Amino acid sequence: MSNSIQECQRCGTCCRKGPPALHIQDKELYLSGVLDKMHLITLRKGEYVFDNIQNRIEQLPEEMIRLKTREGASPCLFLDESTNNCNIYSDRPAECRAMKCWDTEGIINTYAGYRLKRKDLISADSALWEIILEHENSCSVQDLQEWVQEFKNEEREEALTQLSGIIDTDLRIRNFLQERTGADTASMEFVLGRPLDKLLPGLGLRVEFTEGKYRFQKIGV
């Protein structure tokens, strides 16, 4: 990296590569309302995600919360692409503050710090937390991955039944939450993470629901 740059040029390059994960220093941004559920996505333990600091895909050893991207694209939700301005610049998260493309020491240190989890933002006494726990117990990413692997090794009826069941349960809990709290789809990605059927293509399976049942098909290698 060239050392000729010594201050942020507001070129927007780092914001276009992807949004930051949230750290403990960012908790106040959520509590004060700068960040709302609809701005956040939970990436759950076991998910494969592109890590834009390490520039590689990694499997998460524990969950993390990240700002969302723009719909179907990689830039951060808060980047105004016409001006390269950050819409929450004075309240931007810790990783954004630490990011200096001419000197990576700050971002490496911040990145290594504790990342926020849902339990840091949602009360353990709340009904919402109970739903999250039920979802984690019955629809874990790890279980999904194991049944996908079973199905890919040998397309057995048992794997098909289990995969259909776990996807159905995920959907049922989301519908329940929506009915009970009026939570919109945008907030759901923070509360319960991405729907399990959306994780399947990354695991090499396509799913369709036709004639009253799920049909799975291997894709890729």
Ligand code: SF4
């Ligand atoms: S919060 Fe602002 S500074 Fe951080 S990545 Fe998004 S647009 Fe860029």
